[in-house]
Amino acid sequence: MLSALAAHVLENGLNTASLRPMASAAGTSDRMLIYHFGSKDALIAELLEHLAAQMAVGLDAALPSTPFESDRALVLQVVQLMRSDPFRPYSRVWLDIISASAQGQSAHLEAGGKIIDTFLAWLAARHPDGEARAAVLLTLIEGILVMDGVGRSDIADAAIEALPGA
Amino acid sequence: MLSALAAHVLENGLNTASLRPMASAAGTSDRMLIYHFGSKDALIAELLEHLAAQMAVGLDAALPSTPFESDRALVLQVVQLMRSDPFRPYSRVWLDIISASAQGQSAHLEAGGKIIDTFLAWLAARHPDGEARAAVLLTLIEGILVMDGVGRSDIADAAIEALPGA
């Protein structure tokens, strides 16, 4: 159920999702969605948790958990992953979560914070210097996501190129 | 007219804005908005241009156009500016533009690209090494905006602290 909803949201966007299209994507009715989740807000909250978990699993599966040789190598791998077909929908939904968070929607803010924390730990495990440097790289990666989102991947690439590394 | 619309959007969000509330914020009717702009999409397109110009003026007025001493000093100034009360609404709307761009809305994509280009030139004028390094710092600043948006300003601060500088 949640997986079908997640698939629909990954394809069509989170902030513009409404009950009836989601329901038909999941093979039910809006009536049933409210029955199961209580309200749309509750549905979104559960969906955010599901998406976060799904993304965490995907990240773990995609890259080895051994430290990379350099900042640049690590960031390059991560960015290539985020730009790949299977992960691009997650990037788009992630930007939806961020914008809703910044508007003060608490469920998105909470989920967004957790996703960042997970990502930070994931990065730290793959960087020789651990968490301190990972914070920098994570911030840069988020910036790269923004650049990609507005069609300025060249600037993002320049930022990667400037990193210390092989 | 556009200024009143911009003020409403800065206060209430861009992607959730609808004609009737915008109209009443501007002292007119939805009827008149369509009459003047032709359609909501056209209105949004003009509004995006207005917001971009407004933001560029604000940036120019806020910080001196002489180069800063270090990466860290420059980024710190810019981030403090973005976090200040008058600019926070712009940051929120900016995140709205990014998420809409990533969903493929062409007006937002176009406006977003222009805003980035403006910002890059603005930064380059304030950095001793010019555009090459400015690309890196701009990417990082966008990441910091994301961190702030999801309530992880501590990570953003760590990233600033790691920059070379006084």
Added chain:
DNA sequence: ACAATTATGTAGCGACTGCTACAAGAAAAA
């Protein structure tokens, strides 16, 4: 003064929003 254009209010259309009242079938418990 008359005609043509521009501006504005009123009312409403059809589609969509989240959600609910009501009823009925399905399943489980007694």
Added chain:
DNA sequence: TTTTTCTTGTAGCAGTCGCTACATAATTGT
């Protein structure tokens, strides 16, 4: 078997969405 609980479909409510038809007023051009 009967009763209670769980699940589902049908229909619809009140509200909002972008937008438009129609009429009227104000302005402008000749």
